[in-house]
Amino acid sequence: MTPRRWTLRRRVTALVIALVALVAATMGTVSTYALQGSLVDQLDERLVATSDRGMNAARPPRGEDRDEPPPALSVPGQGAGTLTLTVDGAQTVAGYLDDDGTFEPLTIEQQDALTEAAADGEVRTVAVPGLGDFRVLARTDPDGVLLVTGLSLADVQHTVRDYLLAEGAVALAGMALAALGAGILVRREMRPLERVARTATRVAELPLHSGAVSLAERVPEADTDPATEVGQVGAALNRMLGHVEDALAARHDSETQVRQFVADASHELRTPLASIRGYAELVRRRPEGVPDEAQHAMARVESESRRMTTLVEDMLLLARLDAGRPLARAEVDLVVLAVEAVADAHAASPAHRWRLDVPDDGATVVVDEDRLRQVLVNLLANARVHTPAGTTVDLAVRRGAGSVVVEVRDDGPGVPDDLRPRLFQRFTRGDEGRTRRPAGAEPSTGLGLAIVDSVVRAHGGTIVLAESKSGSGAAFVVTLPGAVSGSG
Ligand SMILES: Nc1ncnc2c1ncn2[C@@H]1O[C@H](COP(=O)(O)OP(=O)(O)OP(=O)(O)O)[C@@H](O)[C@H]1O
Ligand SMILES: [Mg+2]
Structure with a gap:
């Protein structure tokens, strides 16, 4: 199964959405990296200043209480989100100023994460357990005291996240607007094409x-x-x-x-x-x-x-x-026509058995009387001329819902198979030798059924040769449309 192709409107809309999304993603990525880089640079500058202040602060007196803020952290200028760690020989003093500027001592685990950073004067990012990411600078003073200073990246990360959210919202809104615009534009541009298609469809019908x-x-x-x-x-x-x-x-x-x-x-x-x-x-x-x-x-x-x-x-x-040519339309009782036609046929060939089956109260339709009479005459003539003496011919008239059916059936030799496909065409007639024709019978031209077909179709009806095997007789069924009524 081939996949159903999308309509042009859908494809254009999808393409526009995809392009807007691609542009938004590219712009978002580039600008986010730029923003983050510049924020981190600023933070690094502050970090160096913070580290300088810490280096200038007094050394902690040895053996002092660990819960006191270390001097490197308590010098003026150190703000919230700053952490310091001083290693002076065997003594380590470490602390952190939380969001409110309150001093918190660092746990051993947190200290370990910081001391792993090499004291090479390079700023790097360190994940401190429980506190998040920090930009960290480790330096050693001439006395061999190691001072590790860190500034929290939380603010930078917040800013970047907010920026990303805002950018995403703008991108979504842009995509929605683009989809709407593309839909409206394509629909408007397609309208003339739909009108052209409608014209073509009307012509095709x-x-x-x-x-x-x-x-x-x-x-x-x-x-x-x-x-x-x-x-x-x-x-x-x-x-x-x-x-x-x-x-x-x-x-x-x-x-x-x-x-x-x-x-x-x-x-x-x-x-x-x-x-x-x-x-x-x-x-x-x-x-x-x-x-x-x-x-x-x-x-x-x-x-x-x-x-x-x-x-x-x-x-x-x-x-x-x-x-x-317009037909002469008049109310005609087909039963009357049938009775007359069978009487004439009987007079023409008393050697056939003629039978009539019609509704008692008639079957009145609006038709061209002369042409309809010709239909019956032609069908009965065929049943007489193309069958041997002694053949039984039935003419039946039946009223249906909104139509009347006339059937002429005989039990003669039937229509030869080779004639069937073109039976109703002009000049179609059987091999003269095969039909035993009474001496003096009127000559055959092959126009009889063509006329029947034309008359019936001019009345909006149909004629068919009812399905029968060759040898079991011929049955012609004429169906004429129109309101049918009984005369009684
Ligand atoms: N009831 C029938 N039984 C057997 N063959 C038939 C019957 N009706 C028609 N045919 C065959 O169909 C052919 C065509 O019939 P159609 O009425 O069109 O022409 P026709 O009877 O030969 O000539 P025309 O009616 O013009 O005098 C006939 O020649 C005959 O071979
Ligand atoms: Mg005929």
Whole structure:
């Protein structure tokens, strides 16, 4: 799994916070070291002065009480936090002035920590048990007396700690402000991009695949300023939308022209076809004096012209459906249509068994009556033409919730498998030899189901070939949407 990438807003905010933190840490470290160094230097200067005063003080009388402050500590000028240790031969006197300036003797352990410091005149830091860190200077006077002087580092450490705390607080506040600022800035800068994205999303949701498409969506003028990166994206998107709109318009124009041509051609063909049929009929009715061979030829002309008329009517109907002509909408009882269609089918082929299953109180929907009748006629014609005599054909009408279902089912040979994928496409028809067709039956063009599909879709419905294994018959299920009511 790839880790989810952060949004730009989040990344910029995080980067700004990290940079502020880095700068604050660097500045804090450098300035803290500088402050500490200068404070320790000052302390060291005071330490040398304190040590000088201690060296000038009188030697402690030998054998004096250890609890008295040693002279090096009681000379004027020695302040709180000062400690001294004097080693004069075998005698050691050591003491410490606490925060209140009160004298405290040093324990043996504390003295040991101090005597470990070498008497080389160098100032160093010594941790005195129980008292904390001290800057310590050890010196030996010409009489061989060792004087160790120390000044507490506590004040310096306090100051540095306070400084660090203040600096940390400022750094945190700075980071919070930077995060807020970055968030607001990025959000403001992103808003135009979000608008551009919204435009693209709206375009993506438009149905562009067919028909007349109005592609009016554009990125707002304010978001197409080429001086900004987002503006460049917006302007590019607008240019692209312009091109797409032109291309779609060109496609629609050429589609319309082709449709118009088919419709016009079909329309124009009707009149000459009617004349041809009429003359051929005339010869059939008045055969006197016409040789047998010519009569036969005229019969062929008549049947072919009838076939061509059907083809032309179908093509005209499809061209009109393609053009999206508005349907004639009226309340139609599908049960009435079904009864009529089955009666006609029975008249056309009494050799089939016709069965009807409809609701008693009707099924009224708002549809184009002529087109719907054609749907039933085409489906029943298929069940009649593409099945052998004796086949049972069921026509059922069912009312559903907000829809009506019409099913035409037969127990004939079924739709050949190779036809199924393109069954509803134009000019799809089965191998003539495989379907045993009654003599004199109307010729097949392969437009019947294409028309059914177009009509049903124009009504917002669907048609499917119900799943059935080849050989167990064909079942076409038409679902039409719309409020359905019984007439009773
Ligand atoms: N009920 C059915 N049983 C078996 N095959 C069918 C059935 N209905 C359709 N078919 C097959 O589907 C093909 C296409 O049907 P369609 O109605 O579109 O064209 P057609 O019947 O051949 O010609 P047209 O209806 O234009 O006169 C048919 O040629 C036939 O092979
Ligand atoms: Mg057909």
